[in-house]
Structure formats: C-alpha cells, structure tokens
Amino acid sequence: MNYQQILSDILRQAESLAGEGRQADYIPALAEVNPDQRGICLHTLEGEQFAVGDADVRFSIQSIAKVFALAMSLSFEGDDLWRRMGKEPSGTAFNSLFQLEIEHGIPRNPFINAGAIVMADILVSHMLDPEHDFLTFVRRLAGNDTINYNRTVAYSERQTGYLNAAIANLLKHHHNINNDIERVLQFYCLMCSIEMSCRQLAQAFIPFADHQQPFRYAGVELTASQVKRMNAIMQTCGFYDEAGEFSYLVGLPGKSGVGGGIAAIYPQRYAVAVWSPRLNGKGNSVVGMRVLELLTTETKESIF
Ligand code: GLU
Secondary structure, X not given: OOHHHHHHHHHHHHHHHOOOOEOOOOOHHHHHOOOOOOEEEEEEOOOOEEEEEOOOOOEEOHHHHHHHHHHXXXXXXXXXXXXXXOOOOOOOOXXXXXXXXXXXXXXXXXXXXXXXXXXXXXXXXXXXXXXXXXXXXXXXXHOOOOOEOOHHHHHHHHHHOHHHHHHHHHHHHOOOXXXXXXXXXXXXXXXXXXXXXXXHHHHHOHHHHOOOOOEEEOOEEEOHHHHHHHHHHHHHHOOHXXXXXXXXXXXXXXXXXXXXXXXXXXXXXXXXXXXXXXXXXXXXXXXXXXXXXXXXXXXXXXOO
C-alpha cells in the first residue's frame, strides 16, 4: 500500500473543506492557535512512518489524553474501575451535566469529561506524583522524552472551566471523587494540556493497535484483553455524541480532542493521527474526520 501517496492525495482532497468550522475558544489559550494548519502521520506496526503537512507541529491533545488516563486507570483498578463509571456511549456533549445528575454521579464512560475527571481522581489517589508519572507514561508510549504539558493552556482552562468544576462538584456530591476537587481539576487540566505532534501521537497509539504484544510502559501494564476492550470503548465512545457518525464514516476505533486532533487505529496494521484545529458543531475536527473517511475508503482498510 503506497500510504505516502494516499496521504498526500487525501490531504489535498480535504482542502475543499478549508475554512469550515471553528477552533475551540472556550479555552482561551486554544483560540490563539493558527486554525489553518493540518497534518497526518500514519505509523505501521512494522515501524514505517508516513507523514504529510504539519505532522511535526505540536498541538494540544486535550481529550485524546483520556485514552492514556484510561490505560493507567485500568492498570491500577482492573474491573473495579467499572464501579465508578460505565462503558456506554453517552449521546450527549462531552461536558454535559444532566445525564450525570440523572445517573447519580456515575459517568456514562471514561471519555466524557465526567469520566475523565473520575479517572484523574483515581490517578491522584494511586500516585505520589501523578503529574510526573502520567507524563513519563506518555513519553514512553511515544518514545520521546521532550513531550510536555503546556501549563499556560492548563491554567487557561482551569480559570474558565466552570462546567468541569460543576461536574466535579456533582461527582463529589455523589461520593465519586475521593480527593480535593481543586487538586483533581488541576491534574485533569494538566493531562489535557499535553502537546504532541501527529508523528508522536501515531507512535503512542501503536501499542493499542497491537494488542497481541505485551503492554508494559513505565510501570503501566495491561493484558491483551484490556487493550482490546479499550479499543472497543474508543469505537463506541471516542467522538463525543458523534461516535456513531465517526464509526459510520471511518470505521476505526479512535479518540478526538478539542485541540483538533484525532488518533485512530487499524488493529494489527497501523495507528494514524491527524490534526486540524477547525471543529464541527460536535467538537470534532472537520478536516480530520474527512481525511480519515477518505483514508479508509481509498485503502478499503477498516474494521468493517
Ligand atoms: N480539556 C477539555 C475540556 O474539559 C477536553 C475536552 C475535549 O477535548 O473533548 O473541556
């Protein structure tokens, strides 16, 4: 498969969407990013990399960090994790409050904000220095020690994150947060603020694409079955209330973030990351969705 040629072609085809959508600005620091950048990197299980466009520019991975948080939380808690959250698609916005109220403080899944805030609480409980250990884990997955948090973005989000604060308070009310709320929210915002390029993200997702290899990174260990199940949750819950649409158009497990990134995997073949900051109304990258739709259409490679 000539991935290099295919990636160049599909990025060119996606040009027709240039200017569609808007970058996230509810986190003020994200509004400062040039919205007209775009890149893709595909990393095969054999270790080949194919990259086009702005594939080496680092961006705020935001909710894509929830995949890394889930890997760590599952390795600490095993199936006990599911006492504190579900694994069903939410069909509501990533920062929605009303479902959480009706369901008595049990988030629908780990990839909505409520679920990720509970995971932040779990990681704060398990680790003496969660900021350090989380970053070390992500660096090890990506094989790159220069990956870092962007504390300006984290601070900007914490200053204006009224909805996440409301979610955390509701969770605490229902005894689904054990630590101090402020501590948990600070760590949650920091996790989301990690900056990575498409090239680094694609590499970091290879262990999820290859669940037949042992998953052991920086003390985080998962069984093949746990990795398989994480992929199932990416498939059903990875795209806010557009998970069905992404499944329909693309047919790969993945996770998006409001920084405009999407990471996806084709099991036993490759991991791919795409970035373009302009988002559709559901919070997913307009160009990112189209590029991945074109990728699985042109290559006829998808899980369906
Ligand atoms: N830090 C973001 C928030 O809590 C993550 C949202 C996202 O990327 O979906 O709003």
